[in-house]
């Protein structure tokens with residue numbers, strides 16, 4: 131009998147674990163989740179739909195994601211088609227609850243155009259630009275959670291100032307690097323806003339979306355760029371398969387050049403929870419340390 135009772139309770143516990151607790155604020159990627167965590171009080175739970183190492187361009191929501199999207203009070207996303215395979219579901223969810231796009235705080239002329247009416251979505255490593263997105267988010271969340279309004283506004287101001295300070299610190303560190311040495315190559319075009327902000331010429335082997343294929347010409351022109359600019363390092367990214375960059379290294383060597391693979395940069399996803407790189411500022415500091423070492 132005792133055993134039966136134990137089994138009965140174990141079954142109840144198991145079924146309770148199977149049921150997902152409702153999510154308060156659901157963000158598509160870790161970058162968006164970090165922004166919300168920095169400015170919301172701790173008691174408001176923020177969850178990222180995509181974990182570390184996940185590529186948002188090709189991510190298709192699974193059944194449990196749809197359940198999370200449906201149960202969340204608020205949904206945050208980047209916009210500008212970063213979450214390319216989630217456009218329909220975000221629009222559908224937006225009919226019944228607030229769905230906020232971080233990029234909505236920016237104006238058309240803040241954005242890098244990559245095609246007719248198509249804009250580069252990777253706005254977060256220009257920390258000055260992202261600080262404005264965070265201020266927009268703060269205004270939105272203050273309206274959604276009026277009981278916490280004052281704290282949200284204070285946190286938003288503090289965090290936006292921290293972002294701008296980290297940006298200024300890297301600009302100062304870069305002063306030792308001559309204009310002609312400011313160039314870098316990564317797996318996909320995630321660093322164009324970063325490059326524009328710091329006058330670094332950035333080339334990605336793949337386009338702004340990892341969903342786009344790259345061809346022989348892209349491989350050849352990128353290899354030539356590395357040799358011409360005498361780059362010592364090419365960077366893989368944590369959320370992108372490194373095979374393409376390994377092939378690029380071989381292409382450089384076939385042309386008589388030499389280049390090494392740098393530590394993977396954080397681009398579309400931040401680091402694992404519990405590491406310094408789980409925050410945008412932590413990931414930015416990590417990336418810029420690697421990049422600075424490669425440029426000197």
Ligand SMILES: [Zn+2]
Nearest residue numbers: 320338339398
């Ligand atoms: Zn990307």
